[in-house]
Amino acid sequence: xxxxxxxxxxxxxxARLRFALLGSGSRGNAAVxxxxxxxxxxxxxxxxxxxxxxxGRLGRDGAGFAAILITHEHSDHAAGAAVCARRLRAPVxxxxxxxxxxxxxxxxxxxxxxxxxxxxxxxxDIEVRxxxxxxxxxxxxxxxFSDGRARLGFLTDxxxxxxxxxxxxDGCDALVLECNHDPGLLxxxxxxxxxxxxxxxxxxxxxxxxxxxxLARLDTSRLRHLVAAHxxxxxxxxxxxxxxxxRRLGCDPDWVQVADQQRGLxxxxxxxxxx
Numbered sequence: 001x002x003x004x005x006x007x008x009x010x011x012x013x014x015a016r017l018r019f020a021l022l023g024s025g026s027r028g029n030a031a032v033x034x035x036x037x038x039x040x041x042x043x044x045x046x047x048x049x050x051x052x053x054x055x056g057r058l059g060r061d062g063a064g065f066a067a068i069l070i071t072h073e074h075s076d077h078a079a080g081a082a083v084c085a086r087r088l089r090a091p092v093x094x095x096x097x098x099x100x101x102x103x104x105x106x107x108x109x110x111x112x113x114x115x116x117x118x119x120x121x122x123x124x125d126i127e128v129r130x131x132x133x134x135x136x137x138x139x140x141x142x143x144x145f146s147d148g149r150a151r152l153g154f155l156t157d158x159x160x161x162x163x164x165x166x167x168x169x170d171g172c173d174a175l176v177l178e179c180n181h182d183p184g185l186l187x188x189x190x191x192x193x194x195x196x197x198x199x200x201x202x203x204x205x206x207x208x209x210x211x212x213x214x215l216a217r218l219d220t221s222r223l224r225h226l227v228a229a230h231x232x233x234x235x236x237x238x239x240x241x242x243x244x245x246x247r248r249l250g251c252d253p254d255w256v257q258v259a260d261q262q263r264g265l266x267x268x269x270x271x272x273x274x275x
Contacts, residue, residue: 025261038124097139
């Protein structure tokens with residue numbers, strides 16, 4: 001296990017920060033963040049075979065990955081990490097708490113690099129700024145990525161927003177934001193009551209309205225792309241998500257992109273586009 005490196009400065013020149021999602025939801029999560037020659041796989045909740053299939057849809061194979069970055073130990077984010085690390089020949093980064101929680105699941109990892117969720121580090125051309133979040137995992141973190149010009153925020157598993165979360169996500173050019181459930185659909189849906197409590201609790205997942213309220217507290221003056229993610233297939237609907245976020249932003253609902261469990265989301269350039 002290698003310690004995290006000291007603070008460095010990304011050296012990307014003309015390259016631009018961009019991202020794509022392989023899939024987002026309770027049946028698996030993974031995303032790719034790229035800048036220049038640096039390519040990071042964020043979470044690995046699919047099998048290695050499925051990950052490679054989904055990468056192929058994005059015009060990528062398993063070559064050239066500088067890192068696999070894990071947000072937390074839940075299987076929909078980390079189940080494929082060990083096998084994918086071998087196939088991609090990439091080190092796996094995680095917090096010490098996540099490493100401990102994964103236990104024997106880390107036995108197949110040849111190169112594990114631990115990071116402090118309160119300290120930034122650099123992988124190639126990408127600065128990675130982790131931050132802790134309230135979620136029912138050992139030491140979960142979410143991230144802001146930067147190439148020195150654009151900022152990309154990822155927030156996909158969180159029970160409630162904190163002041164630190166708001167400060168980290170201020171001024172992003174692109175934001176992937178959890179919109180897990182509609183409270184009414186969750187309340188009246190088929191899940192057992194204890195699971196409903198867990199999802200709606202402060203260590204669970206963000207409801208559409210809570211995500212919209214968080215968005216309203218952020219500086220969105222630079223926001224060019226907003227992606228709703230981690231939608232429950234049982235307790236949410238894309239049209240409800242778009243309507244809730246659009247009301248807060250004062251934009252057309254169609255401007256809000258929604259990441260799909262099966263299809264994911266194709267490439268987004270953080271510095272191109274906008275509302």
